[in-house]
Amino acid sequence: MIDIIIRNGLVVDPLNNINAVKDIAVEDGKIQEVKEGISLSCASEIDASGKIIIPGIIDMHTHMRTVLGHPHAQRMIALAGVCTTLDMAGPTEDILSSIPTSGSGVNIAILEAAREGFTLKSSRPSVTEQRSFIEKSLTSGAIGIKLLGGHFPMDLDISESFIEESARLNSWVAWHVGSTSHGSNIEGFREAVSCAGTDKFLHIAHVNSYCRGQISNELDEVTEAMALLIQHPNIFSESYLSPLNGTRVIIKDNVPLSKVTSTCLKKLGYSNDYLGMKNAILESAAGILVDDGKIGKLLSGREGVAYWESNNTMCTGSFAVNPAVSRFIAATAKRPDGSFVVDSFSTDGGCYPRNVIVENGLLLVKFGAMSLKEYAVKASLNGARALGLSTKGHLGEGADADITILDLQKERAFATIVGGRVIMLEGNLFGKGTTIICDERGEATLRKRGIKYQLKNPLNPSQIQKRFIP
Numbered sequence: 001m002i003d004i005i006i007r008n009g010l011v012v013d014p015l016n017n018i019n020a021v022k023d024i025a026v027e028d029g030k031i032q033e034v035k036e037g038i039s040l041s042c043a044s045e046i047d048a049s050g051k052i053i054i055p056g057i058i059d060m061h062t063h064m065r066t067v068l069g070h071p072h073a074q075r076m077i078a079l080a081g082v083c084t085t086l087d088m089a090g091p092t093e094d095i096l097s098s099i100p101t102s103g104s105g106v107n108i109a110i111l112e113a114a115r116e117g118f119t120l121k122s123s124r125p126s127v128t129e130q131r132s133f134i135e136k137s138l139t140s141g142a143i144g145i146k147l148l149g150g151h152f153p154m155d156l157d158i159s160e161s162f163i164e165e166s167a168r169l170n171s172w173v174a175w176h177v178g179s180t181s182h183g184s185n186i187e188g189f190r191e192a193v194s195c196a197g198t199d200k201f202l203h204i205a206h207v208n209s210y211c212r213g214q215i216s217n218e219l220d221e222v223t224e225a226m227a228l229l230i231q232h233p234n235i236f237s238e239s240y241l242s243p244l245n246g247t248r249v250i251i252k253d254n255v256p257l258s259k260v261t262s263t264c265l266k267k268l269g270y271s272n273d274y275l276g277m278k279n280a281i282l283e284s285a286a287g288i289l290v291d292d293g294k295i296g297k298l299l300s301g302r303e304g305v306a307y308w309e310s311n312n313t314m315c316t317g318s319f320a321v322n323p324a325v326s327r328f329i330a331a332t333a334k335r336p337d338g339s340f341v342v343d344s345f346s347t348d349g350g351c352y353p354r355n356v357i358v359e360n361g362l363l364l365v366k367f368g369a370m371s372l373k374e375y376a377v378k379a380s381l382n383g384a385r386a387l388g389l390s391t392k393g394h395l396g397e398g399a400d401a402d403i404t405i406l407d408l409q410k411e412r413a414f415a416t417i418v419g420g421r422v423i424m425l426e427g428n429l430f431g432k433g434t435t436i437i438c439d440e441r442g443e444a445t446l447r448k449r450g451i452k453y454q455l456k457n458p459l460n461p462s463q464i465q466k467r468f469i470p
């Protein structure tokens with residue numbers, strides 16, 4: 001018997017060229033049939049009249065760790081319509097060991113952060129240490145590594161060597177750009193692009209964040225970033241849609257500990273000290289991340305200040321510093337062949353409350369900046385193709401029944417379905433456990449630990465370069 005039939009939704013499946021009102025039958029976690037008026041009997045039905053059905057959303061940049069103030073990242077992405085995500089720093093062990101308590105039914109691929117004192121002995125690891133770090137990350141269940149140039153910059157030759165060694169080991173490598181020579185801005189972006197050349201695979205994280213007008217102006221920076229990505233088709237990239245960033249808002253000796261926080265205060269016209277930070281929270285220019293027991297959310301105003309002060313400023317927070325123009329252009333720009341310049345939507349969310357691929361992405365559709373088909377390409381198909389998940393990103397017969405049902409009027413996810421299980425419906429969560437997307441080198445460890453996993457195809461840079469044209 002069929003497990004679920006989703007009825008009368010507008011099915012938008014770019015890969016299979018479907019854009020019509022249909023029913024979807026799901027059996028054993030797979031798509032069994034997509035057609036009009038399915039008459040089979042089934043265990044349960046979802047009425048999707050007036051809704052849009054797309055292949056399950058894949059957020060290509062989140063943080064699922066439990067150590068950042070709260071353990072609710074999985075719940076937050078399930079609520080936001082996300083079925084699968086690429087976690088961009090791990091720690092792998094933190095994510096794997098938190099599955100029994102934090103699991104909400106989503107799929108997670110993990111990148112382990114290259115960080116001195118945590119995963120590396122020094123900020124100048126030898127080639128041997130680099131290789132063993134990459135291999136260890138892969139065998140423990142991650143699909144690759146992340147360079148944290150924006151927060152913990154390494155020398156340029158070391159970052160370059162990590163990209164080369166990752167290519168040799170066919171490992172995913174992502175870079176939040178920045179080195180000891182250049183910052184997390186358009187200069188660091190130029191540097192990262194030239195490190196990758198035109199032949200090595202590199203995932204450049206959150207392209208929009210290097211186009212905040214720190215060096216020249218927002219429009220020039222995003223225009224240059226788009227041109228460089230077109231010239232370097234070997235680079236995979238994502239950008240996010242929220243105005244909010246994420247940073248630590250700790251004040252020590254009357255100055256912010258984080259350089260990012262100082263830059264934000266300056267940009268928004270606040271003094272670079274305790275009082276400046278306090279006023280930014282008070283006037284809602286900044287929010288403080290708090291755990292409400294179910295999700296993480298941002299507090300500002302008097303309540304935010306009280307929470308921040310009662311924690312001796314040891315908090316994570318957000319400033320609204322991502323300019324609309326760079327977010328818009330990075331979201332919509334196309335290559336000469338009609339494929340997207342920036343491959344995927346992302347949020348840099350998860351535990352940060354800015355999981356807005358649906359909320360803000362559907363505004364782009366309403367604005368007329370992209371069609372629903374193009375939205376589905378950026379929200380799902382391109383991520384599945386890059387990750388080597390041939391049974392995700394589309395709704396063809398036999399595909400994984402990973403489905404997001406959207407309410408376009410409300411700009412909200414109506415349902416999140418993963419492997420045929422409804423993990424979220426109308427804001428209620430039902431999911432348990434987590435499936436880890438792994439490289440074949442991580443399979444043995446995950447099997448031994450009894451962790452549910454799904455094997456991805458090996459990284460295929462030439463396939464990533466053959467971009468889907470909507």
Ligand SMILES: [Zn+2]
Nearest residue numbers: 062063088348
């Ligand atoms: Zn991030």
